[in-house]
Amino acid sequence: MSAAARIVLVLVLVAFPLIGGDFYINLASQIFIAALFATSLNLLVGYGGLVSLGHAAWIGLAAYTSAWLYLHLGLRHWITAPLALVNTTLIAGLFGWIALRATGLGFLMITLALSQVLWGTAYRWAAVTNGDNGLSGLTRPAPFGISLDGPAAFYYFSLTVTIVAVWMMARLVNSPFGAALRGSRDESRRMSALGHNVWLVRWLTFVYSGFWGAVAGLLFVYYHKYIHPTALSLTSSAEVLLGVIAGGAGTIAGPIVGAAIVLILKNYVSAYLDRWNMLLGAVFVVIVIFMPDGIVPGIRRWSARLRKT
Amino acid sequence: MQFWIVQSLNSLALGGLLFLLATGFSLIFGLMRIANLTHGALFMLGAYVGVTTLKFVPNLWLAALIAGLLVALFGGLLERSILRRLAGNALGQVLVTLGVSFIVADFCLIVWGGDPIPIAAPTSLQRPIVVGNIAFPAYRLVVLGIAIITAIALHLLMERTRLGAMIRAGVDDMQMARAVGVPVSRLFTTVFCLGAALAGAGGVIAGPIMSAYPGLDADMLPLALIVVILGGVGSLLGAFVGSFVIAIIYTFGSALLPDLAYVILFLPMIVVIAFRPRGLFGRRST
Numbered sequence: 001m002s003a004a005a006r007i008v009l010v011l012v013l014v015a016f017p018l019i020g021g022d023f024y025i026n027l028a029s030q031i032f033i034a035a036l037f038a039t040s041l042n043l044l045v046g047y048g049g050l051v052s053l054g055h056a057a058w059i060g061l062a063a064y065t066s067a068w069l070y071l072h073l074g075l076r077h078w079i080t081a082p083l084a085l086v087n088t089t090l091i092a093g094l095f096g097w098i099a100l101r102a103t104g105l106g107f108l109m110i111t112l113a114l115s116q117v118l119w120g121t122a123y124r125w126a127a128v129t130n131g132d133n134g135l136s137g138l139t140r141p142a143p144f145g146i147s148l149d150g151p152a153a154f155y156y157f158s159l160t161v162t163i164v165a166v167w168m169m170a171r172l173v174n175s176p177f178g179a180a181l182r183g184s185r186d187e188s189r190r191m192s193a194l195g196h197n198v199w200l201v202r203w204l205t206f207v208y209s210g211f212w213g214a215v216a217g218l219l220f221v222y223y224h225k226y227i228h229p230t231a232l233s234l235t236s237s238a239e240v241l242l243g244v245i246a247g248g249a250g251t252i253a254g255p256i257v258g259a260a261i262v263l264i265l266k267n268y269v270s271a272y273l274d275r276w277n278m279l280l281g282a283v284f285v286v287i288v289i290f291m292p293d294g295i296v297p298g299i300r301r302w303s304a305r306l307r308k309t
Numbered sequence: 310m311q312f313w314i315v316q317s318l319n320s321l322a323l324g325g326l327l328f329l330l331a332t333g334f335s336l337i338f339g340l341m342r343i344a345n346l347t348h349g350a351l352f353m354l355g356a357y358v359g360v361t362t363l364k365f366v367p368n369l370w371l372a373a374l375i376a377g378l379l380v381a382l383f384g385g386l387l388e389r390s391i392l393r394r395l396a397g398n399a400l401g402q403v404l405v406t407l408g409v410s411f412i413v414a415d416f417c418l419i420v421w422g423g424d425p426i427p428i429a430a431p432t433s434l435q436r437p438i439v440v441g442n443i444a445f446p447a448y449r450l451v452v453l454g455i456a457i458i459t460a461i462a463l464h465l466l467m468e469r470t471r472l473g474a475m476i477r478a479g480v481d482d483m484q485m486a487r488a489v490g491v492p493v494s495r496l497f498t499t500v501f502c503l504g505a506a507l508a509g510a511g512g513v514i515a516g517p518i519m520s521a522y523p524g525l526d527a528d529m530l531p532l533a534l535i536v537v538i539l540g541g542v543g544s545l546l547g548a549f550v551g552s553f554v555i556a557i558i559y560t561f562g563s564a565l566l567p568d569l570a571y572v573i574l575f576l577p578m579i580v581v582i583a584f585r586p587r588g589l590f591g592r593r594s595t
Binding site for chain 2: 112114277283285
């Protein structure tokens with residue numbers, strides 16, 4: 001992206017709440033959360049070659065931890081947020097240790113099974129999670145005394161967090177560690193032969209990805225002020241994975257575009273008819289068969305061809 | 310005492326059902342390297358097709374057979390028309406099966422509605438078996454019997470027939486099997502249909518115990534996955550042992566610690582993955 005385009009993008013994002021209505025401001029906040037979440041999954045899928053079907057675990061765990069601490073122990077947000085992040089990251093460490101005993105399809109199946117275990121527990125462990133009713137009565141934090149209850153305030157808050165998070169993840173990808181990660185994806189044997197600890201590179205990425213997933217989880221629960229087991233469901237993991245793949249795994253812009261498309265599609269479809277799951281499935285099939293590289297690499301190839309002629 | 314006996318019998322029945330589901334998943338994965346995430350949805354589709362079939366044919370076993378055939382037909386179409394196009398692209402295949410599972414689940418919701426539909430056990434099996442002071446539903450024992458017979462039949466198929474020999478060859482070394490003239494393409498479709506048929510018939514047989522409801526697929530798929538992770542991919546014995554281990558843990562977990570039944574499922578998985586990443590009876594790593 002050229003410098004001019006970046007400046008225009010930033011101006012548009014900053015000015016948007018001044019022009020758009022509340023509905024669109026809220027939609028944009030949700031897109032930021034989805035984009036952050038998809039970017040964290042992209043670290044594994046796109047750069048590590050590790051396709052996880054259990055990424056919803058991090059949004060759910062962070063949201064439930066924060067909500068439970070707030071409701072049951074009465075802790076304030078500035079304590080619940082770091083505790084939720086620490087708790088989720090620790091569990092990501094454990095899950096990563098288990099799931100990375102395998103790669104490829106085995107990794108996918110184990111992450112799926114682990115997140116389904118959490119999903120089932122969220123439904124059944126009613127003493128903690130309030131079961132199918134979910135946890136409600138939550139509030140948004142007020143950092144530095146600024147209330148986030150208005151749509152515009154929350155918009156700027158989630159925009160800031162998302163930009164910082166994406167920047168931090170892009171830094172990891174472009175660092176020597178990121179190069180080692182991509183190496184472990186493409187040529188894991190050679191990387192081992194060169195003296196890299198491939199397992200450790202993958203595990204650290206898994207934990208880092210889980211951490212940013214947890215950040216997305218906090219934004220998620222602050223936005224909705226409510227958390228339900230469906231946040232942990234396979235559908236939820238599938239939505240974010242679809243965003244990554246549809247947009248273009250292994251690019252920074254791809255998952256952001258993909259997550260935005262999936263979220264907008266879901267919002268509009270849910271408003272008119274109750275068939276989101278069927279559409280989600282159909283989009284999956286179509287994308288995998290006809291556009292396996294994703295939208296952003298597709299557009300890049302297309303514009304490169306235009307420039308040549 | 311009575312609690313332990315009844316729960317043990319319950320877990321054996323659940324183990325039988327899990328075996329019908331997981332063995333197909335394991336075979337398909339072992340041979341074709343496809344993690345067929347539609348499998349839970351095929352199980353549910355089977356249960357619902359059974360519901361409709363029972364309106365015309367008042368016999369549960371016949372309904373299970375018909376549902377098994379129809380689900381096998383669907384599985385064959387899926388394999389031939391979509392999965393085949395993505396040959397060699399393991400990730401694409403697993404994502405497509407995930408997409409199809411959402412479509413099938415939503416289709417069932419449209420056609421059969423959101424309320425659970427009970428399926429009655431055959432009248433002759435509705436009376437409980439009474440031994441001493443313990444009464445136990447006869448149907449569950451029959452389910453266990455069906456699973457054992459299926460396991461023996463599959464074992465004979467795998468070990469004693471030409472088809473089985475070809476499947477074993479494919480699981481062990483696909484390229485070599487192809488080179489010596491095993492018709493791998495036809496084999497894939499056969500195994501996929503077989504796995505789908507077992508799942509579909511299993512759904513009907515599960516009906517009197519679980520009934521047909523939306524979400525049956527999401528409840529069963531993780532159990533099947535854990536069975537396969539535990540037992541090892543492509544192993545009949547692994548699927549059999551894994552099914553009963555998971556069923557026992559899940560049943561007693563649900564009875565003793567209902568809140569944490571799912572967390573308890575997690576433990577055998579951690580132990581097995583930590584010490585035997587290939588699963589108990591797996592021949593090669595996933």
